[in-house]
């Protein structure tokens with residue numbers, strides 16, 4: 001035998017020399033859930049270890065994460081029902097606690113990268129990402145709201161706007177609205193290929209943002225989020241987002257869509273982000289709690305596989321735990 005691949009696996013030092021993929025905490029984005037008020041830290045039942053937090057706790061949390069080497073955070077608001085309407089008005093209300101929190105976070109941690117969520121679902125009584133009229137999600141009117149929301153978020157200090165709504169033409173619309181308002185330096189992390197997935201459950205629990213039951217309200221998000229069967233269509237969405245000025249293109253979910261991550265990575269020169277979503281994390285947490293998998297091994301292997309597929313950036317609820325493991329030298 002002339003060729004023995006095992007020679008390159010002989011020792012830890014040699015394995016390190018030939019290792020093709022590395023994942024460092026600064027490539028991770030930590031999702032955080034914000035509630036209005038003070039002294040609130042409320043665990044999300046279906047996503048153990050993750051919390052809805054008021055700003056005071058959130059600032060502490062971000063401070064801790066930064067000392068662990070994390071630099072980027074994406075913030076989602078849980079909006080009380082009395083602030084919701086059918087057109088997402090509170091989303092761009094200057095008194096919105098989410099916008100004020102962003103300003104405060106950036107004052108405390110100007111070095112951090114703070115990413116927003118631009119979609120109607122937290123603010124919409126119907127629980128959809130767009131305006132619902134006569135049983136349909138209306139695209140172009142929703143763009144108007146998204147544009148105002150993005151400008152308000154840029155003004156509040158977010159570094160990147162994250163349209164998670166899957167309306168047609170939103171990246172161009174948001175780009176234009178922000179440029180006209182003078183926010184040419186605020187970037188867009190577009191949810192480019194966001195699938196109508198069954199793995200968003202714990203997130204919708206956290207924000208109470210699932211489509212509500214009601215006459216003339218679509219029961220699911222399939223008329224705007226993508227069909228999990230489609231791959232070619234992801235290229236089409238990506239071409240549009242690239243053309244419309246996206247700074248990052250996201251694939252969501254991540255694990256069940258590694259082929260899509262790889263496809264976009266190979267075809268575009270825009271950094272690809274992958275959202276390792278709540279349900280994907282919850283599965284692993286549940287298996288580990290049962291003693292069926294070992295968290296400290298299964299978790300990093302999972303994140304590494306997303307990176308290996310071609311994601312430059314990974315949004316994951318495991319960001320903090322990964323950073324801790326990394327800092328302790330166990331990886």
Ligand code: PBG
Pocket residue numbers: 117119121129164165199200201202203204221276277278279
């Ligand atoms: C909605 C939004 C969702 C997530 C991020 N933004 C859920 C949905 O589309 O219903 C899911 C993230 C996760 O599951 O972790 N705009």
